[in-house]
Amino acid sequence: MTTDNDTAPRDFTDVFVRGYKNASGKRVEIRDLRITGLVMRVTPKNKKTFTLHTRTAVGDKVQITIGTYPAISLKDARAIAMNHLADIRRGHDPREQARLAKALVEARSLTLADLLDEVEPIFALTKSVWRAESRRGRKKTEARAAIENVFNALLKRPLNKVSLSDLAKAVNGYKPLRPRKGKTSANGSAARALTYLRPVFDWATGRGRFRKEGAGRDAKLELPDLGLIHDPSIDDPTLEGKRDRVLTQDELTRVMPLLVYPAPAGLREKLDAHDDYGPVAFRFLFLTLSRREEVTDACCKDINLSARTWTKFVKTKRQSGSHAPVQRRKVTVPLSDAAIDLLLTLPSFMNGGPENLVFPSSGNGPLCNWNRTQGAINCASGTSDWHRHDLRRTAATILGQLGVKPAVTDTLLCHLNPYNREQVSSAAPNYMIDTKILNDAVDRERVAVNLLADALASICETRESIQLSRPGGTTEAIRPRRCQSPWATPA
Structure with a gap:
């Protein structure tokens, strides 16, 4: 049995270190009398490890593993311990040096x-x-x-x-x-x-x-x-800085008749028109001033037909000083009559369950071939150099031309502070909450989206059809599909 006397501090010798046996059944530590802080740890299986226990100049405890015996001899263990003690007296931390050495090995x-x-x-x-x-x-x-x-x-x-x-x-x-x-x-x-x-x-x-x-x-x-490293985009004249591209009225007259469901025949040759929700998703994006991911994530349960609203999660910024994961902000926006009419033409919405996507891919997954749809629309309409996000910018620009206040447009764009252009304090959004209290108050956002839809209808009426190029040189006239809203007042 190992006794208290066996673990008392002593002047280490090679004979003692080599011959010491731990029979206590637990790990023991023995201190060296010659080098202050040098300790030999011995496990119940008699594995022997040299460590150094000391303190820094400010009193912080330092514990450093030197090595296992006999890979590290007693003589070497003492020399290493003395070097560590000298480094600590000079204000250095041997543990940091060990970390650097480990990093170099890694x-x-x-x-x-x-x-x-x-x-x-x-x-x-x-x-x-x-x-x-x-x-x-x-x-x-x-x-x-x-x-x-x-x-x-x-x-x-x-x-x-x-x-x-x-x-x-x-x-x-x-x-x-x-x-x-x-x-x-x-x-x-x-x-x-x-x-x-x-x-x-x-x-x-x-x-x-x-x-x-x-x-x-x-x-x-x-x-x-x-x-x-030099950033190659700085000297690239083909790259734009702040994007300000909007579609002209002529471009809208050519593009919008294509953004229907079912998709125009031949727009995507390898995809059945009834499986192609891409074009109509572009139109819905324009009518609601939404981002692509918001339209992609839209589920049937998010649409409230009786209230004519859409509840969605939008981008937001992390609170200043917070390191918590960013949480998307939940908002409810009004839908124009035209947007509701559009939804009522979609089998995915009319026949889908609450969790089903409003604009699914051909495999009923999330709509992800936006770039291919964009290319097909560009080719069929004879337009170029515009992006789906430019539809959102175009819609906002049209609302400005129609006299809609910037704060209303900013609310529809779901920006965090729609009052940043107004002469109000930064605390305004904390008090003017985006919720409806008065039932008979004018819903300025709903008025705005209906104005946008009316403007789009007026634009499209200037060109009732367009010619879509087909393989072999044939053409087919495509007309915008119109549906009557169940909430529309009969003429």
């Missing part, structure tokens, strides 16, 4: 893909582009996909073998696998990937806003500063 095998695996769940807590739901219907997050596309050749390379030059070549030499028509480069995509990767490297190395203790990676890595 960096020899840690790859860029491994680092992304580490950081993704951490950044996802505060950054939506690192969350799974950031790309509807896609497995990879927006940030991860962008980085892997641009830096694909470096993903499996150990980080200690990735130089600043390698990263710069990947950014400035990136070419997309499926380039957009008329584009010879993808500088915007490369710049976006660089923007996403830079904070990852800063986090891993403890740079910038991650410099504070505990903010970055526990074991710091030595990685290049991506802030030294």
